[in-house]
Amino acid sequence: MNTWQQHAAELTQELTRKGALAPSWRDAFASTPRHVFVPSFYDDDNNRVGADSPAGLAAVYADDSLVTQVASHPGGDFLWPTSSSTRPSLMAQMLGLLDVNDEQTVLEVGTGTGYNAALLCHRLGDRNVTSIDIDAGLVEAARARLAGIGFYPYLFVGDGAQGVAQRAPFGRIIATAGVAAIPPAWIGQLADDGVIVADIRGELASALIVATKNGPHQVRGRFHDIPGHFMWLRARPDHPLRHGADPATTFDFTDPQHATTDMPADAFDSREFRFLLQLAVPGLGPISSHLPEGGEGVFLRAEDDCSWVQYRPGDDNGKATVIYGGPRQLWPQVEDTWQRWSRWQYPGIRRFGMTAFDDGRRQIWLDHDYAVVL
Structure with a gap:
């Protein structure tokens, strides 16, 4: 029977083989027990599967996203995922893009299970890691799991779009929840030359951005052709949908x-x-x-x-x-x-970039930041 350490070593090897895992993050992935943070998950039929069986443990250490919490969807009688453990290869790519040094302070937006926070703690030390989530239950569960393996980062319950001002400035901000635009608070709480790695998405597509603070009130960065498809940064803890309200579905088809x-x-x-x-x-x-x-x-x-x-x-x-x-x-x-x-001859995603300002404005540019197109 494979132990979790064997599974973690095999996952680390797989991520390295795929080119997703930078050498500086290999020890974190090999040494961090993902099953502690994902003791159970939901399969495609919404059946709960435990990590305490050989098949469940193997699934936890596979390169897959795992739904870990669901809620009833307000628009129908079906379950809607409200938390997950991200696919490890995507986590590894984002951590690589974060480009940290060993003394960097990091804000993670979207604590979720706590697994990504554990990887950050292993690499940077828990005193340098701050994480926030709107779901108090998730934060407290993550706190207990992190403490169980000896990590005590700063965890907060709140709106991730507002960041954690009392712990700023941050050298790096990583968002494991999707956003349509970079929230102004993140820009204000980012240190000079700091970096944000986030999933910029809508309902049609998704791509990561790596944006650097290149002025007192702005960040600038290019999109990467890496889809995140993270769950949305939610507005309310008690509502599973993005805006914290049921979607409007009444269309006026008269006089088209x-x-x-x-x-x-x-x-x-x-x-x-x-x-x-x-x-x-x-x-x-x-x-x-x-x-x-x-x-x-x-x-x-x-x-x-x-x-x-x-x-x-x-x-x-x-x-x-x-x-x-x-x-x-x-x-x-x-x-x-x-x-x-x-x-423009059908340019791909990585030819576009974005400059975001702390007053909420943004500019989309093609190839160079002086070629603003949107």
Whole structure:
């Protein structure tokens, strides 16, 4: 029977083989017992699986994300994941991008199970690690697990978007929860030349950013073509969804506007275009291939005001038809984004970067920070 140490050693070897794990982090992964932080998890059928069986222990040390907490979804009678242990190869990549030295102070946003905090403590010492999560139950469970292996980092319960001002400045900030933009508080709490590693995402796509504080009120960095797909930074501990409220789903289909377009249907299948689109048009909900009136097409909606677009592809030689409505003109924004992407010769994600300011503004640039495009 394999011990957890054998499993951890094999996981470390696998991550090294994949090129995900930097040499300076190998000892942390080999020495940190993930099963202590993931004593159980949920399988694809929402059955709880314990790490105390040989199969469960092997699963905990596989290179997979594991759902560790669920809640009832307010929009239907099914379970919604509210915490997980991230795929180890993604954790390793993010820790590598963090580029720490041995005395660096780090803020982790999204304590979750506490496993990532344990890796940070092993490398940096627990006095240099601060972690925050909005879920008090998760924080207290993580605190007990960390103490059980001899680590006592500074753990806080609160809104991760607000950071932990009393422990600032931080040399590094790493977010293990998804955000649509870099929160201003993180910029204010970052030391000069400090680095933020975060998953910038919407409902359409996701990519990591590595941003450096290059001025008193701003950070600047390029996107990496590494999808995070982290659970959202939540607004409330007692609500499983991102904004802490049930989603609006009432659409006004009266008096729609009509258009035709040369935009091909397969543009919506491109991760690169989807990522640019959600930067250009914040608040887009998931893309659906089911039109409200039936038939083949694409249905787009805005989460904040239920503006909507129905896109129906044309035949081989014809233009696509578009119907749209709601409080704002959503389709012209979508088509303008596609026209730009086409003019730029369909650039990939890593050609884009972002400058974020502590007053909430942001600029998206292509190739160089003086070439601001959004």
